[in-house]
Every structure is written in structure tokens, then in C-alpha cells.
């Protein structure tokens with residue numbers, strides 16, 4: 001009975017169907033299925049499948065993004081139950097993501113966020129044009145392990161350094177790790193501003209994030 | 219050939235119908251529907267006030283403007299259909315009259331393949347000077363886009379240092395994409411005015427034009443809007459470029475992405491006309507399809523080529539000049555991919571007579587400058603230039619006398635007719651037509667020859683110097699911006 005439901009759950013993620021994944025999550029609550037089981041034996045299987053397909057070049061970005069949204073919807077439905085039971089879903093870690101102040105390039109950052117979410121990170125995407133205090137404030141608020149900053153302009157990449165300097169001043173590192181990326185960003189730049197890591201694309205960003213939280217082998 | 223010659227495509231013989239009249243009308247109507255019902259984001263106080271004063275529906279909190287079709291259409295009617303881009307040397311002014319395709323360098327890159335070490339490195343001010351000098355001596359390049367970011371100059375006035383560097387090293391028109399805030403825009407207008415010889419002279423001979431990106435989908439950047447308004451006020455030609463790309467910042471389908479991009483561009487163009495009726499404006503676009511697996515935007519690919527032709531049909535529909543992205547490539551070095559993407563995009567944008575093409579010299583999705591790529595891109599443009607002349611059919615070109623004189627058999631090498639016309643045959647600089655063994659021995663190719671050509675220009679070419687007084691005025695202006 002519940003096996004059949006788990007299968008449907010995985011499929012709802014693969015199909016990127018948020019309505020259905022919400023409905024199935026609701027149903028699992030009514031059936032008294034432990035919410036963590038619904039996630040790990042049901043929905044996550046679908047996320048992993050799409051992730052693998054994407055890695056193999058078979059799935060396209062909209063499939064990945066929609067799977068992510070369906071997953072989010074399901075987890076949101078189950079969250080109150082988890083809280084009631086005092087359980088927490090184990091995640092890879094919390095990440096605050098933003099494009100720096102003065103810069104409105106969005107797509108690259110969003111893709112990094114999508115891939116991180118698909119890989120089990122809890123991502124808070126602040127959007128574009130974000131000043132240092134907002135980024136750092138959010139990281140403190142949600143107890144993030146990583147701050148990820150995107151900058152696509154040579155005139156805004158300096159903001160990445162400003163955030164890092166501010167964090168150092170407040171003694172927030174190495175507890176919170178910093179990773180950077182964007183069109184003009186190079187490894188040399190990342191080293192120069194003392195970032196903890198840099199990646200040229202979203203797949204690399206996931207690998208990097210895993211290393212930064214000490215879960216490189218997961 | 220003097221370095222004053224500029225090669226532009228005109229009086230084309232080739233034609234292409236990429237969209238029918240009905241299709242253009244449909245895209246136009248969809249666009250007006252979007253502007254009226256979905257709205258476009260204008261995050262600039264000044265822009266929102268202009269919209270409100272003209273009766274548009276303005277949501278000041280979300281900064282979204284919704285406008286009735288009539289408002290947009292009436293505003294667009296005020297755009298001048300034709301004008302000239304001015305140059306430091308007035309002989310090099312460029313007519314944007316629908317009968318000239320002018321090629322520029324690409325712009326705003328972040329790295330360069332060093333001409334000596336052939337290694338990739340971060341771009342600096344001296345690169346901007348050097349590229350301007352090479353472009354000054356290259357007939358295919360009609361105008362400059364500030365090619366690279368001068369990363370060794372202070373951020374606050376970087377766009378101005380770049381402008382100065384190009385003006386000091388070339389007499390051709392300069393277009394910049396690197397001025398996107400109020401301070402720098404004001405200073406740039408002042409610099410252009412000094413160069414043109416006064417405010418009124420600047421209107422007549424705009425030695426500078428400004429290109430701003432829209433912020434797809436259906437938005438704009440506040441700094442860009444404010445900068446554009448300042449430029450338009452001074453009579454500096456200003457254009458908005460949409461880069462809305464299928465699948466990410468536009469719908470997956472090309473027609474939908476055209477409509478989204480069109481809404482961004484014509485809404486911003488209408489804004490400039492509402493603020494400054496009759497201001498010279500242009501349409502600009504570099505649309506493409508995002509890679510469905512990587513999401514990357516590099517330019518190139520069949521969608522890109524079709525957009526290149528379709529956009530000019532839209533710009534013609536609104537009767538304003540077009541600046542079209544071409545030569546965009548995801549190639550990492552000058553190679554098969556770069557040649558393919560450069561040729562087809564430039565052909566498609568040229569065959570419909572886009573007024574400006576941007577531009578030569580870049581690799582890796584408009585990020586890395588290569589002198590070899592620049593020179594080879596110019597050759598592609600020359601080939602298309604030749605193709606656009608089509609085949610001339612008349613008594614002289616049918617050559618009946620020569621045909622009779624040679625008769626069946628024999629050859630045409632000894633004919634006067636051949637001597638008269640042989641120089642009309644395209645002479646490539648970089649196509650390899652040598653014997654195989656020669657290639658085998660030398661082991662070189664187009665890239666080496668192209669690079670050598672750029673090296674030679676850099677060594678030999680001295681552009682007409684800029685008046686020292688103007689140079690020191692520029693410095694004064696830049697200093698004052700740096701102090702702010």
C-alpha cells in the first residue's frame with residue numbers, strides 16, 4: 001500500500017507536478033505514514049532520478065527546476081508534521097545565495113541554487129542586487145553554513161571582497177564558508193579575496209559546496 | 219588604401235523574408251498586449267514619473283508600468299527614422315538610413331588573449347587603447363564598442379577612462395555599453411560635448427552613442443534607465459538591447475521570446491520619446507536560445523541566426539535603426555565553431571540590412587577578446603559584403619564578346635575582359651588555398667596570419683592625435699567623478 005504511494009510520490013517529482021506532490025504528501029499524513037519516510041522513500045527518489053538524468057544530459061533544465069519546486073511543495077506540506085514529531089529532515093547544509101549589490105544578473109545564481117537544492121542543500125535565494133548587510137544578516141538569521149555570491153560585472157565583483165572583509169571583521173569565518181562565481185570571476189580572484197572556493201558552473205558549485213561542509217563523499 | 223576608408227554594406231541585391239507582414243503584425247499586437255496587461259518594470263523614479271505624467275498606469279511600489287497601446291504607438295511615431303552617428307573625424311560619420319550595415323567591435327569583455335604571450339589574462343586600460351588603434355586602421359570596423367573592461371582603473375569612473383582611451387586612439391564613432399549610472403552618464407555627455415565642440419554641435423554630430431541592456435524578462439535596470447535619459451536629453455543616440463533568451467529569460471518558443479524582448483525595447487524607447495520627443499534612438503537586440511541542459515548564454519546556434527534576421531523586421535516596422543548582436547560564439551578559441559557562428563549570424567543580420575552589427579573580436583560568449591578572432595571576423599564581414607552585392611547581370615557582365623573570342627575550348631586568361639574585371643573577384647586574406655605540401659612544411663594557418671596582421675598594425679599605425687587640450691579636459695572631468 002505505502003510502497004505504491006512512495007512510487008507515486010517519486011513520479012510526481014519526476015513529472016514536476018507540485019499539485020500532485022502536495023496532494024500525495026497530504027495523503028501520507030492521513031495514512032499516518034511517518035513524514036521522514038515519505039520524504040526519503042518517496043519524494044527524494046524522484047529528485048535523485050531527475051538529478052541523475054540531468055547529469056547524464058538526458059533531462060533538461062525546466063525538468064530539474066520543476067522537480068525542485070514539486071519537492072519544495074511536498075516538504076512544505078510535511079514540515080508541520082515533522083515539527084510536531086520534533087524531527088528534522090537532514091540536509092546537506094544551509095546556503096544563502098545572492099547576486100551582489102549593483103548587479104542584476106540572475107540566471108547563473110538561480111541555476112546554482114537549483115542544483116544545490118536538487119543535491120540536498122537548503123537554499124535561501126535572496127535574489128539580485130543584494131547589499132552586504134542583507135546577505136550576512138540572512139546567513140546569521142538562518143544559521144547558514146555557506147554564503148554563495150554571484151557577480152557578473154567587473155564593477156561589482158569588488159563587492160564580493162567587501163562582504164568577505166565584513167565577515168572577517170565580525171569574526172564569522174571560518175564558521176560560515178564563502179563561495180563565489182560569475183562571468184569575470186577566476187580562481188585567482190577567489191584566492192585574492194580569500195574566498196573559500198570558486199566554481200565556473202553549477203555542477204562544480206555543488207561539488208564545492210559539499211567539500212565546504214565536509215561532505216565531499218556524499 | 220588610407221585608414222580613413224570604412225567598408226559598409228549598401229544597396230543590397232540579396233533579400234530574405236523571415237517574417238511575413240501578418241506575422242510581424244501579430245508579434246506587434248502580442249507586444250502591446252504584454253505592455254498593457256502584464257506590464258514592464260521600470261525601477262527608476264524619474265522613469266516612473268514620466269510614465270505617470272503621460273497617463274500610463276504606474277505601480278510605484280512594484281515599479282511596474284502598464285500602458286495603453288495608443289500611448290506606446292504615438293510615442294514611437296516621434297522616433298527619427300534616420301540620423302548619422304558622428305565621428306571625431308566627420309568624414310567617418312555613419313549614416314543610419316536603412317541602406318548601410320556598419321560593423322563594430324564587440325564590447326565589455328573581461329579577458330584577452332595577449333597578443334605576445336598568446337595566453338589569456340585579465341583586461342586592462344592599455345588593451346582598450348590598443349584595440350581602438352587596430353580598429354582605427356581596419357576598414358571593416360566602422361565604429362567602436364568599448365571592447366574590454368579597463369580593470370586597472372577605479373570602478374567609479376571606469377567607463378570614462380575607457381571612452382577616453384578609445385577617443386585618443388581612433389577617429390571613428392564610439393558606442394559604449396559600460397556607462398550605466400547617473401554620474402558617469404553626465405560626465406560622458408560632457409566629454410562628448412567637448413569633443414564635438416559644444417552642446418549643439420554634439421546634437422548634429424553625436425560622437426558617442428549609448429547602449430543599455432534591458433533586464434529580461436520584462437524589466438529594466440534603474441541605473442541604465444537614468445543613464446539613457448541623460449543621454450537622450452543631450453541628443454546622444456540611445457538604444458535598449460534585449461537579451462531575452464528562450465527558456466530562461468524568455469519563453470521556450472522563438473515567437474514568444476521575440477514578443478517579450480520587443481515589449482522591453484519598445485516600452486523603453488517610448489519612454490525616451492515621452493521624455494524627449496524626437497531624441498535619436500535605436501533598437502538593439504542579442505537574443506538567443508539558452509542551452510537546455512546548461513542554461514548558458516553564449517550566442518550562436520540556429521535560433522540566434524533567425525533572431526538576427528527577424529529583429530530587423532521589427533525595427534523596420536517601428537522605423538528605427540537597429541543595432542544587432544552578431545558574431546557571438548561560445549567557441550573558446552578561433553575555430554570551426556567561431557567561424558560557423560560568426561558567418562551565419564552576420565549573414566542573417568546583414569541580409570535584412572541591420573544598421574549596426576556588434577561585433578568582431580570575442581570568444582566564449584562575449585567574454586574573451588582575441589585579435590586573431592577580430593581579424594578573421596572582419597574577413598567574414600568582407601565575404602558577406604561581397605555576397606550582398608549579388609550577381610550583376612548586364613551586357614558587360616554577360617561577356618558575350620569574350621565568350622565568342624574564346625569559343626569552345628581554350629581559356630579566358632588572355633582576355634581584356636578578364637583584366638577589366640578580375641579585381642572584382644574576392645581576394646581572401648586568410649583562406650588557405652596553398653599547395654598541401656606548403657601547408658605541411660609551414661604548419662601555420664589563418665589564425666597566425668590574422669594575428670600577424672594585428673601585430674603589424676599595432677607596430678605601425680599611428681591614429682590622428684587627439685587635441686591635447688581636449689585630452690586634459692577629459693582628465694579633469696574624470697578626476698571630478700573619481701572624487702565624488
Ligand code: B12
Nearest residue numbers: 104106107108148150153154181182201202326367431583
Ligand atoms: C544574459 C546577460 C545579461 C542579462 C541578464 C538577464 C538576467 N535576468 O539574468 C541582462 C540583459 C540583464 C544583462 C545586463 C547587463 N549586462 Co550582461 N550579460 C549577460 C550574458 C550574455 C550572459 C549571462 C548569463 O545569464 N549566463 C548564463 C548563466 C547560466 O551563466 P553565468 O551567469 O556565468 O553563471 C554560471 C557560472 O558563472 C557560475 N556561477 C554564477 N554565479 C555563481 C555563484 C556561485 C556562488 C558559484 C559557485 C558559481 C556561480 O555558475 C553558473 C551556472 O553554470 C553575459 C556574458 C556571458 N557569457 O557571461 C553578459 C555580461 C556579464 N553582461 C555584461 C554587461 C556589461 C551588462 C550591463 C552592464 C550592460 C548595460 N550597460 O546595460 C548590464 C548590467 C546591469 C547591472 N547593473 O547589472 C558584460 C559584463 C562585463 C563587464 N565588463 O563587466 C558581459 C560579460 C557581456 C559583455 N561582454 O558585454 N546581461
